[in-house]
Amino acid sequence: MSTLNLQLVRNPFGRLMLTTAQGTEEEVVPVRSFPIAAPENSISLVSMDGHELAWIEHLADLPDAQRRLVEEELASREFVPEIRAIKTISSFATPSTWQVDTDRGPFALVLESEDDIRRISRTMLMISDSNGIQFLVRDLTKLDRSSRKLLDGFL
Amino acid sequence: MTSSAVPPANTEKSLPNSWRGDVQNCLVAGETVESWVETDLDARLHFADNLVVxxxxxxxxxxxGNGEWKSWDFRAGLSLRHRSHVGVGTLELxxxxxxxxxxxxxxxxxxxALSVRRAFEEQLDSTITGQPVAKHEEILCPRCKLPLEPGIEECPICTRETQTPPSTWTLFRLWRFARPYKGRLLAGFLLTxxxxxxxxxPPYLTMPLMDNVLIPFQNGKxxxxxxxxxxxxxxxxAALLAxxxxxxxxxxxxxxxxRIGRDLRTATFEHLLQLSLEYFGGKRTGDLMARIGSETDRINLFLSLHLLDFATDVLMILLTAIILFSIHPWLALVTLLPLPIIAWMIHNVRDRLRTGFEKVDRIWAEVANVLSDVIPGIRVVKAFAQEKREAARFREANLHNLVLNDRINKIWALFSPTVTLFTEVGLLVVWGFGIWQISKGEITVGVLTAFLAYIGRFYTRLDSMSRIVSVTQKAAAGTKRIFDILDHVSSVPEPVNPVHLMDVRGEIELRNVGFRYGTRAVTHDVSLTIKSGEMIGLVGHSGSGKTTLVNLxxxxxxxTEGSVLIDGVDVRSVPVAEFRRNIGLVLQEPFLFFGTIAENIAYGKPDATREEIIAAARAAHAHEFILGLPNGYDSLLGERGQGLSGGERQRISIARALLINPKILILDEATSSVDTETEKEIQKALDNLVRGRTTIAIAHRLxxxxxxxxxxxxDRGQVVEMGSHDELMAKEGHYYRLYQAQARNVDTEPEIPRAVDRFREHAA
Known part of the structure; x- marks a missing residue:
């Protein structure tokens, strides 16, 4: 059900352009208000100087073509790999290099300090590596046994 | 020193082997690789290796995907853009x-990627203009010889390498601090x-005591x-000697x-004070405090207790083994064989205990967190009537703590009985083998007694020895964290050939100044000349680069680019402390140290006389309220100046700046955090301060x-307008808009109208 109609196009430079109510075309960036708690809801289209130009209550409200544009843009901007498994860690003392499997493929992250692991909820963790990339562990209890055991050494 | 002697690291030679063949197949005659980057994400931001050359x-x-190569010849109009967004960098052609x-x-x-972009621009330029690429001077990383991006003081690649976990070898770096005590260390070793x-x-003496005295006595002698x-x-x-x-x-x-601990602490703190603000900006206060405080203490404890004990234990085992073997090799072998096995078992149990205890530590931090959250925020908790929720949170954290402790106590309670059991089993083996040997007449009762006495001694030491692994790891980690500070070189270095400023007039010139924090440009191409005695007001939105300019x-x-000159001399060639002596700084949040008011005012000039202090306080309009305090100038201040209002604290910090009589004065939002009434008082104090000095004032309230x-x-790191209030108002540009925005707040903020009125008077 599409109830919201926005004048959204992608220009040849690959930027998302919104035609505002005033009829001007502005480059916009979609931003999720609750990237973790409710990623599909409450998305704002923000201009390059940081002003909100449009509000999308639910992503599903948009017609297909536009929703795809927004989703594509979000996908190219958001980078929070989700850790699916921890294969090895170099040591329990930090800094420690972890070989992890994420939803975006395998990666070696460097954990600088135990403080870089933040508990978002009882089962959810956010881990920032030495380059500032944030890794999400969506559900601790769903990791396999050996990953959980390795992670446990830091919790 | 130019870079031409050192080949930049990411040219053709350094291409990873997996790519080199492919790239060489693509090259035509006379084509050379200038730069490359291996990108590690694909279009959907999944991890995948690709190459841009x-x-x-x-x-x-x-x-x-398909293993094909694509290329774009250099031509006019082409450009390579770079941007970054939360951990992901993007290059766009x-x-x-x-x-x-x-x-x-x-x-x-x-x-x-940045060096690729630079190479792209240079090569593109050279292709279009036909001019060869100019060789330019590059800053090279002292370790890996890779060109460093301007403004970055640490080579990210090398930093990455140092991020390898601390190895035990780090401990040997402590030798630098141990060297002065070489003699005493040697004496200590010999004494050990x-x-x-x-x-x-004593155990050795039990042998003849048994064989020559007790056994003969039993046999009737x-x-x-x-x-x-x-x-x-x-x-x-022997006992007395030992x-x-x-x-x-x-x-x-x-x-x-x-003494080593003391030297380590002092050296670290002294080094830390020399580091630039940039370093402190990236570090947490608590972390730095912990490094200098508890880490040095941990190293200390390790050196004085654990390492010493361990060395003694190892020596004892070695000496014992020698003695035992010299008495009876076979029995010695049987006695010593179970030792490694038992040591390994103890180590295993202890390891499990250790991770358990670390967990308890962290849970304990959680309990403390609730406390440190709630107690300072008690007004909010009470105002929103959330006492029950906080109580529940605390109860839950406590319960978590309890559960973990119960689990760990199960193993812990088992630990020392287990060590005893191992010891008894070990002794049992020796007893058994010994009795068998005595029965065959191979050894005497005395030998067996001596063996039992020896071995009983070091079984008890095995427990403490098993701790050495974890203790060493911890000490090594601590040492690394200390040396991280000590290895850091200040990004504001002292000049090699210092120029001494005799009499500072206070003329400041910024010449095409640019500054980058990491990869983010904060200011660029700022040029500004400030005459001696002139007062400059810096205005702009927050984040427009005002404070950065002042910090520069x-x-x-x-x-990063350009230069800052004082009286025509580059500030980088003036000794740092000598230069800063000429600067008085008043910040938004005045920081008062623990001590008396007089000490705080005299902070920049500890040898100031009482008369000078009072004169400064008078000029700062602080004298009268100071006299109103119970102990006058001798009143003690807490860390943040408890007991004083914001305006009073600010006036003390103004007095502090006045006392050193600086030629240059910097006011960074000095009146932002106080109400207008107080502002007026501070303003009076400031007017005294400003007189006859070059002043740079940042203010939100115009x-x-x-x-x-x-x-x-x-705006956005650049100077957009310059001139007097009237000129800028007539221009109706950036300043005009800022001014209008403040004037518009008249209804919401009752203080502003007065401020605006004042402006009108000034404008009139």
């Missing part, structure tokens, strides 16, 4: 018509050797009193380790700047 005639890139290609990478490739030797004498006396006095002597030597050893080594003038940071000779409006 800049040659002397085109940009060459690997297309993910565009021309006038649109985007041609896009690559993503994680930030650890950023250095290479001697005292350990002495403790091994009378006791030889003289022999008994001899042996017993030997036992006593006591004396042990005392001397422990005392000397503890003395040395305390104070030389808290060094410029009213504060009514006395400024010139206003400088900044």
């Amino acid at each position: 800049i040659t002397n005639r085109r940009l060459l890139a690997h297309i993910p 565009v021309d006038d018509g649109g985007r041609l290609a896009i690559w993503h990478y994680t930030m650890n490739r950023n250095m290479a 050797l001697a005292s350990t030797g002495a403790t091994l004498v 009378p006791i030889d009193v003289r022999l008994v006396e001899l042996y017993l006095s030997g036992l006593l002597g 006591w004396g030597l042990g005392w001397a050893r422990t005392y000397i080594l503890a003395l040395v380790s305390e 003038i104070c030389r808290f940071y060094d410029v 009213s504060t700047l009514r006395k400024a000779d010139r206003l400088v409006a900044m």
